[in-house]
Amino acid sequence: MIMATQTQPTFSERMKKLYVRILLRMLAFLSSNMRYVSRKVQAEIDYLDVGYTFMLDVKGADLTCICRKTEEGRFRRVPLREVATDVEPGSGLSSAQNDAVTVDYVIAFRSLEYAFQCFSGGKSLQDALAERAFTTRGPNSTGVSLTYMFTALLRSFFFWRRAYRNQPVASTN
Template sequence: MINPTSPRSPLGERVQALYVRVLLRLLPLPINLFKHVSPKIRAEVDYLADGYTFMLSVRGTSLACVCQRDAAGTFHRVPPARVARDVEPGSGLASAQPGAVAVDYVIDFRSLAYAFRCFSGGMTLKGALAERAFSTRGPNDTGVALTYLFTALLRLFFGWRATYRTSASWPSAVRP
């Protein structure tokens, strides 16, 4: 007899989870690479202070990535064991644990489907924000910098996707 509450998810969900997991694991690499290509990404990385830490996570899953900026402006993944457990991520509070990294800002996707759509170029961050696909915690100024950083990063990465292409022609009534 097949158990209808089996923990196995459909193939599509497993593929989405694998895709999001790989991109989260590789996240510091495109940031560090594209900051040499894009002045916009470089400006946003430079705005974030040395030691700045952010986390991307997907509710209802174990998918998460914590990245920290070093003095050279390079982002590195923070192992889950080093993430502070005594303070709420994005709270702005310092951890009392020795060697623990407190998370300054959190972007928490509501579902795997929303995270997949954003990470695959199927939905822009602006569209995701309008649909409330994710919630955030942390200071607004660095949150805006991260949003600009990720928008530029996704545009470079998914520029071939229709959602990220800019319109080539504007109606003549809109032009100055």
């Protein structure tokens, strides 16, 4: 009988997972409160309907965050136990479970490394999307709004990082 050996995560991997976990835990708070700092964030929040629910998932790291827009225009974290289990998140289908929350849009990072690069300002969401670092599921109109909102959030935090600095426009002289 051959036993599969499971390697222990390195210190660096554990720190990356902790970092991403902390940012995911803070996501509802940051999304709700950055609207006071950034008009772009406020505009994207205004575009989303009350009850709109999105999910960020990091494959292979067992990290997930689900946020729902409240009537006050803020976001609250939704515990996994409250999410509908009879429909696929981001499918647009209604749940037969009366009190369950359905997820309207999903952003699923392919790995912890990709999530860490985006959440630490090492890579912009646009670059990560071009590299297919994450997949999305749900209506494109609200997905674009979420992408703009997250870009504005990350730019506010990581303006000093190359991926989020305003790049000079090339001249045509």
